Amino acid sequence: QPDSTDHQPDRHRSTTLTDAEVEDLERWWRAANYLSVGQIYLRDNPLLREPLAPEHVKARLLGHWGTTPGLNFVYAHLNRAIVERDQAMLFVTGPGHGGPANVANAYLEGTYSEVYTRFGDNEDSLRRLFRQFSYPGGVPSHAAPETPGSISEGGELGYSLAHAFGAAFDNPDVVVACVVGDGEAETGPLAASWQSTAFLDPVHDGAVLPILHLNGYKIANPTVLARRPESQLRAYFEGMGWAPRFVAADDGEDHAAAHRAFASALAECLDAIRGIQDRARSGEGRGPGDSAEPWPLIVLRSPKGWTGPPEVDGVPVEGTWRAHQVPLSGIHEEPGHLAQLEAWLRSYRPEELFAHDGGRSPELVRLAPRGDLRMSASPHANGGRLLRDLTLPDARAHLQAVEAPGVVRAGAMGVLGEWLREVVRANPETFRLFGPDETASNRLQAVYAATDKVWQERIEGVDEHLARAGRVMEVLSEHLCQGWLEGYLLSGRHGVLNSYEAFVHIVDSMFNQHAKWLKVHRELPWRLPVASLTYLLSSHVWQQDHNGFSHQDPGFIDHVVNKKAEVVRVYLPVDANTLVCTMDHCLRSRDYVNVVVAGKAPALQWLGPQEAREHCARGIGVWDFAGSEVAGEEPDVVLGCAGDVPTGEAVAAAQLLRRDLPGLRVRVVNAVDLMRLQDPREHPHGLPDAEFDALFTVDRPIVFAYHGYPWLIHRLTYRRTNHGNLHVRGYIEEGTTTTPFDMCLRNRIDRYHLAMDVIDRVPGLGPRHASLRQRYADAAFRARDYTRRHGEDPAEVSGWTLGD
Amino acid sequence: QPDSTDHQPDRHRSTTLTDAEVEDLERWWRAANYLSVGQIYLRDNPLLREPLAPEHVKARLLGHWGTTPGLNFVYAHLNRAIVERDQAMLFVTGPGHGGPANVANAYLEGTYSEVYTRFGDNEDSLRRLFRQFSYPGGVPSHAAPETPGSISEGGELGYSLAHAFGAAFDNPDVVVACVVGDGEAETGPLAASWQSTAFLDPVHDGAVLPILHLNGYKIANPTVLARRPESQLRAYFEGMGWAPRFVAADDGEDHAAAHRAFASALAECLDAIRGIQDRARSGEGRGPGDSAEPWPLIVLRSPKGWTGPPEVDGVPVEGTWRAHQVPLSGIHEEPGHLAQLEAWLRSYRPEELFAHDGGRSPELVRLAPRGDLRMSASPHANGGRLLRDLTLPDARAHLQAVEAPGVVRAGAMGVLGEWLREVVRANPETFRLFGPDETASNRLQAVYAATDKVWQERIEGVDEHLARAGRVMEVLSEHLCQGWLEGYLLSGRHGVLNSYEAFVHIVDSMFNQHAKWLKVHRELPWRLPVASLTYLLSSHVWQQDHNGFSHQDPGFIDHVVNKKAEVVRVYLPVDANTLVCTMDHCLRSRDYVNVVVAGKAPALQWLGPQEAREHCARGIGVWDFAGSEVAGEEPDVVLGCAGDVPTGEAVAAAQLLRRDLPGLRVRVVNAVDLMRLQDPREHPHGLPDAEFDALFTVDRPIVFAYHGYPWLIHRLTYRRTNHGNLHVRGYIEEGTTTTPFDMCLRNRIDRYHLAMDVIDRVPGLGPRHASLRQRYADAAFRARDYTRRHGEDPAEVSGWTLGD
Numbered sequence A, B: 001q002p003d004s005t006d007h008q009p010d011r012h013r014s015t016t017l018t019d020a021e022v023e024d025l026e027r028w029w030r031a032a033n034y035l036s037v038g039q040i041y042l043r044d045n046p047l048l049r050e051p052l053a054p055e056h057v058k059a060r061l062l063g064h065w066g067t068t069p070g071l072n073f074v075y076a077h078l079n080r081a082i083v084e085r086d087q088a089m090l091f092v093t094g095p096g097h098g099g100p101a102n103v104a105n106a107y108l109e110g111t112y113s114e115v116y117t118r119f120g121d122n123e124d125s126l127r128r129l130f131r132q133f134s135y136p137g138g139v140p141s142h143a144a145p146e147t148p149g150s151i152s153e154g155g156e157l158g159y160s161l162a163h164a165f166g167a168a169f170d171n172p173d174v175v176v177a178c179v180v181g182d183g184e185a186e187t188g189p190l191a192a193s194w195q196s197t198a199f200l201d202p203v204h205d206g207a208v209l210p211i212l213h214l215n216g217y218k219i220a221n222p223t224v225l226a227r228r229p230e231s232q233l234r235a236y237f238e239g240m241g242w243a244p245r246f247v248a249a250d251d252g253e254d255h256a257a258a259h260r261a262f263a264s265a266l267a268e269c270l271d272a273i274r275g276i277q278d279r280a281r282s283g284e285g286r287g288p289g290d291s292a293e294p295w296p297l298i299v300l301r302s303p304k305g306w307t308g309p310p311e312v313d314g315v316p317v318e319g320t321w322r323a324h325q326v327p328l329s330g331i332h333e334e335p336g337h338l339a340q341l342e343a344w345l346r347s348y349r350p351e352e353l354f355a356h357d358g359g360r361s362p363e364l365v366r367l368a369p370r371g372d373l374r375m376s377a378s379p380h381a382n383g384g385r386l387l388r389d390l391t392l393p394d395a396r397a398h399l400q401a402v403e404a405p406g407v408v409r410a411g412a413m414g415v416l417g418e419w420l421r422e423v424v425r426a427n428p429e430t431f432r433l434f435g436p437d438e439t440a441s442n443r444l445q446a447v448y449a450a451t452d453k454v455w456q457e458r459i460e461g462v463d464e465h466l467a468r469a470g471r472v473m474e475v476l477s478e479h480l481c482q483g484w485l486e487g488y489l490l491s492g493r494h495g496v497l498n499s500y501e502a503f504v505h506i507v508d509s510m511f512n513q514h515a516k517w518l519k520v521h522r523e524l525p526w527r528l529p530v531a532s533l534t535y536l537l538s539s540h541v542w543q544q545d546h547n548g549f550s551h552q553d554p555g556f557i558d559h560v561v562n563k564k565a566e567v568v569r570v571y572l573p574v575d576a577n578t579l580v581c582t583m584d585h586c587l588r589s590r591d592y593v594n595v596v597v598a599g600k601a602p603a604l605q606w607l608g609p610q611e612a613r614e615h616c617a618r619g620i621g622v623w624d625f626a627g628s629e630v631a632g633e634e635p636d637v638v639l640g641c642a643g644d645v646p647t648g649e650a651v652a653a654a655q656l657l658r659r660d661l662p663g664l665r666v667r668v669v670n671a672v673d674l675m676r677l678q679d680p681r682e683h684p685h686g687l688p689d690a691e692f693d694a695l696f697t698v699d700r701p702i703v704f705a706y707h708g709y710p711w712l713i714h715r716l717t718y719r720r721t722n723h724g725n726l727h728v729r730g731y732i733e734e735g736t737t738t739t740p741f742d743m744c745l746r747n748r749i750d751r752y753h754l755a756m757d758v759i760d761r762v763p764g765l766g767p768r769h770a771s772l773r774q775r776y777a778d779a780a781f782r783a784r785d786y787t788r789r790h791g792e793d794p795a796e797v798s799g800w801t802l803g804d
């Protein structure tokens, strides 16, 4: 239960600022703007001690000015509120291309020099701060991992608000301020994110305060929201559970009025948040039929490129889309532009802001919050600082006895659900399960014995497992699930995203951005390790019942393995026990993206508890029980497999061959950890060549049955000695609504085709066993035919066990 | 100008239905529901001539009942309106898992038997219609390409409304009715789609009538919108430019009241649409400062699984999430369930709906619209029927003279923009350019000399190229761009999507679904070819100025090539002329997805007009001007390249080697058509082995500089004879905001590393040329160092030409 005793609900703040308060806000804003323009333009003369000369200006002028002054304006006000209220806040910037703002504020707060100790508080540091921005070997232009206080890069627009909510969950004392670009607001993920209010619990969660940055433009166009009348905007937000407050600063000139309007809106919002939380936390709670209270939100209408050059070469710039990037260019060519740049920089009066040595003036320093309350120093933005290990239930207690391999059926996801239920029980505040309305469909419903699905809207009698608080987050938006989870992880907690395998492609680009974030994060010593993002993908390509071709796509793995090898891990458990062991491993890991693909339908169980743990520890291994090797001799053929359904087919094929070609020595190799296949120079999990060659031989044919697109196995193994003999079966994009075995047949990954592949590839077998091959072909035909006549798979397949 | 003379604006329809009219609607609805339940359950006894027995019921019960009766209800009403008004309509179903509804209605309209002539209008046809649904060898469960009248599969939820808008653009006489699931409405793409009103021109475009299907639930949860008070819903939609009308049919019992309420809402909406169009088309037009009129929208509140079993085994089903899939299962085990199923089926009174031979009763047939007005037969849903070739300007008039290769610089996208401007001019009603606010950023701004960007919100003096009508669609949502374009193409028009290369991953999953659609569409003779979907990707991985790591991702190509080879094409033009030739080819193609990646920055031009046309026709070829071969002899090494920046580096490397190792015979091979590299058994564009071996030799080292992730080249070529000697350089996920050449250096694809690779790989060179190798290493170091000191690339690189 969050502690709600130590705040003063009726502590009241003046909403009309004194002139001195306005002056303070203006001072911070001027300083941050000055440092931002300096980053974009200057390579020298950082304090304008000399008249600005062309050689002080960078050769390549890069960066996005347009959004930056607005971010700085908001930051100044948030700082004031933090100091006044001792309120822990986090700053998420949708238009992360305003990176100079984040750096400027971190520098002004002193955090920058604490994190990057090569910087101090002096002129030389300013010079280097300016120079490094968007500079080779320097820092990127966005609110990147390198930026203290950031958990959202904001390069690919649309995710800020979801990240903000993720950070707010289970953080009852934090207010996450989230600046949303008005262009960003046109994106799908952002448009969906407004509905997150339906999932934020005012008792146990913190709050999100969105600030819609209505600067009117995106890159080259006005924005939809900026051109709609205020009444329409109000309606839109009220419709999504928000109570908007409008701050009109669009004339741009009257800074004092703008400060006063924003400060009072902010104070009202923070009071309103506190009010909602107080009422919710007072213990009465809302009845199931009650609607949620609307959360406050600020719409800040201000000119794009505020305080920048109003006109350049006779055309308006400030307040137009032309302010988006570098509003004044050609500085080295146009003396007029140089003069205009100098005037612009001097308009912030740097001489008042920085002392003689270039250090921040005491009047500035005084304005910053202290210690961890500085948003650039918030531990919530460097989640590793707060991360605690999960308390994990002993996986062994959940592993199933397996008397003999391939005899008993169980649903792997169902068994995992029971283990996850215990994970939830043991970690009631630091673990959540996210999914797009598929948690039960993916057979994880056992978790509902321990927790509920979070829901702040009306709850009706017919509903099950819905509650105001809980560990399961279900919304029909893969984008929201992913964005929330990223925010939750980066602020130091743990979670899993479960999804249909095919539709996880919806978040391909979000995965990209997160993997890129992790890659850089890992290179930064001050960013401490965070929990891995684990995808648990089920309802996979081989296991559709009600759905067809659109639901059949195993390509997420291909997408994932293009990212930095240190960051990505891919697992294909074959049964319940290997799934539980795999997930146990994933939930202990840090700074990775784990992809786990697992079946939900009842399927044959292969490995007992001990075997499963050993197999998962190895990641790959020979399955003696399935093969027909002679100890100490090389096999005639290797049947490789990865993925639950292909593995079953491979084992069944080996059984056919054992029966029909008793002299043939077949080795069955299963890979649970897909990256074991890759060259160790490419992936840390890659098997050394000697080991790979031992498993797969250097010259025998390999027939490999793979869960996904077959080419991936070639891409992973092309450097291996025996690659020339590798023949891969996989999903070749032949699907529809049909039976499970018909799916195998269509893609030629079924036992009969695998057995035929062996006959075709083992030297000498083909000519001698033409009639056996024909029997397999006929068996495949008969099975297909049976599905056409009966609408289900023949019992010899659907009921097949290794005991047969 | 659309013709607006032949309608009667004041023709008035009674909004209160007579009992006979209610009876007609109810009849159609009963029939469609009966056929839907039949598809889900029955394998025999299709007209219930006998008591229902277990053997009449399918073995596997598949499908989604929950959404289906609502779809049928809406369909019945739309049909009535079509007949009454002679209004061309299209039917798009967001919850495409209600596929049985689409099939049922197409059958009732007679379209099904026209398209699939193995079906007639009799009992046996009904039996086969039922049996084939979700059955091996039958039809899929969704509103798939196989479904007459569909342009949206609706498997992956979220795209219906964008598809509907795409179909409405430039279709002034059509109303696209779009059923949006209340669960679907939670997705990002759908949430963003509401703002499409800001881009629909009432003069030249048709209308979209969304019907929010508020059946309360998704798979296992209530929906956010269904649990919010009506006032909030109203506000939400008004905020997005819509005028919602609410139809409450949630008690479910009083069908007549539901029909009356829906019919009058529909009539009001269609009248309102006509009113908006009339006012807009009357010639006065709106002033730039005027807001757009809100468009009508229906919110239909009805029970999920309406008319299905109210309770099963004592728990409520109708009106709850339990109705989502198959509400009654275990028919073969539970006699009570069998009886319940029979009662449910009989509740539709099939004996009144079908004649003795099983044919549709005359009372049903009478209700269907005629000919192409049947939504299942609409030519707009089989766009190939309407497709006209584009009038393409002669590409040759736009190709640039190139005196010598690699001497002149030009921006490829800028030159293409001029050709696209002429495409726009020549095709003012059938071609559109879609992009997420990046058309000018991607340097295509020349098109604005011929057209404008569509914008229905306020237009201000400062705006440029915004107008109520135009050919360019810009919205900050890749999802909307893609969805609109898909709808536009599938309804028989042409278009191009331009995007930053990295962010096109946002629509990975939408691409998947479109590629799957095309794969199946191509197998259906009655679906006529449609224009290809062409992606024009720029601001690519090697060409970032203002942005960094988040904007560097060439993996879309990898994603695309997993789809069926017949459907996908990938082009990497090297300069302006090859880009224009490639796009000219793409805009003539049908039924493909084309991916074209091209640079926007000024870059060296390699091929003159004739050479470019020949090179593009071949797709791959030797660049004699770049290599140092001796005619008639084998080269010592092949430098392969694909992509503009890697090609420049490869040519520069060849030049270094020519200078420093005059005896070395280097062949330079460039691939513009990436799929030429693949095995011809895998891709129709694949080079025959003999040709590949001739180009790349069978035994010489190949150093390949590739635009994207290097592994893709291995995946494409692993079967080639000389694959063992292939060494690929590409993007290895090392990026940040930096100079162009520093990007090459970081990923070791620069000229110096390529030259070192050659020394390392040509047998014998390494030991003899250790000091030359060292000179290259030092040159790379110096170049890197220069960027650190000057913030830009050294002139010897940035200003390098082949003439040097």
Ligand SMILES: Cc1ncc(C[n+]2csc(CCOP(=O)(O)OP(=O)(O)O)c2C)c(N)n1
Binding pocket: A066, A067, A095, A097, A155, A156, A157, A158, A180, A181, A182, A183, A184, A185, A187, A213, A215, A217, A218, A219, A223, A304, A324, B436, B437, B476, B503, B506
């Ligand atoms: C998903 C995505 N699509 C396109 C872009 C390219 N882009 C960069 S900035 C920008 C405009 C952003 O406008 P807005 O959100 O209003 O930010 P601001 O005006 O504050 O700069 C666009 C379209 C992007 N970064 N992300």
Ligand SMILES: Cc1ncc(C[n+]2csc(CCOP(=O)(O)OP(=O)(O)O)c2C)c(N)n1
Binding pocket: A436, A437, A438, A476, A503, A506, B066, B067, B095, B097, B155, B156, B157, B158, B180, B181, B182, B183, B184, B185, B187, B213, B215, B217, B218, B219, B223, B304, B324
């Ligand atoms: C993007 C996506 N995520 C998840 C699913 C899985 N899914 C299938 S149906 C469904 C619920 C749909 O609810 P709704 O849109 O309300 O349709 P209806 O209630 O009419 O069936 C879900 C989540 C999906 N099809 N697409």
Ligand SMILES: [Mg+2]
Binding pocket: A181, A182, A183, A213, A214, A215, A216, A217, A218, A223, A304
């Ligand atoms: Mg903006």
Ligand SMILES: [Mg+2]
Binding pocket: B181, B182, B183, B213, B214, B215, B216, B217, B218, B223, B304
């Ligand atoms: Mg629904």
